[in-house]
Amino acid sequence: MVGTLKSPALYSQVADLVRKRIFQQELRPGDRIDEVTLAEELGVSRTPVREALKILDADGLVILEPRRGCRVRVLEHKDLEQLFPVMAVLEGLIAGEAVKRTDGKEMANLERIHQNLEDAAAEGDIDRYYEHNYEFHTRLQELCGNPYLQRVAADLRRILILARHRQLKAPGRLQDSLQEHRDLMAAFRKGDAEAADAQMKHHLLEQGRTLMEKEAARH
Structure with a gap:
């Protein structure tokens, strides 16, 4: 600055x-x-x-x-316990709606972002992985076409940014996160909105579980 x-x-x-x-x-x-x-x-x-x-x-x-x-702000265990289930539902809805609105051009864009995730994970570059992950989730919010859903999710994402980066540093979490993204992309390629919703919920809940385990280990 x-x-x-x-x-x-x-x-x-x-x-x-x-x-x-x-x-x-x-x-x-x-x-x-x-x-x-x-x-x-x-x-x-x-x-x-x-x-x-x-x-x-x-x-x-x-x-x-x-x-x-x-x-x-420091997100405590109680914050994580309350925030992630809500965010999982919201981002699941976003993913399900985004599938319905994803055409060939948008799919190519998601494939590009996902490949960047693959490359960052292969290099073990957590910072770059996080940046592309943020881009991916932001693009799905834009694709979902529901401004009210976008607004609520964006407000909560700003808070969760305080903690999400930490979970990627847990042993094995980077590769687990990448696999969750691979499964999500598989749902998008099939045009399966229900599977995309379920997989995104799983992705967010796994993030929350990892963070809560890290938090518990500190005490």
């Missing part, structure tokens, strides 16, 4: 920049965000920074604590 921001909606720009840092793991769960330091870095007053952090707090990405400042 370099340079001075110039816009009537400075708080929105600041929120976007901090959100990007969180998504790229420059800011990690539990990290403190200092208003003064951030304002100085961006060349703005503390007011747009404070407003930006309020937006991110409402999004569930940070936690504003009275007299203690702001920190990036």
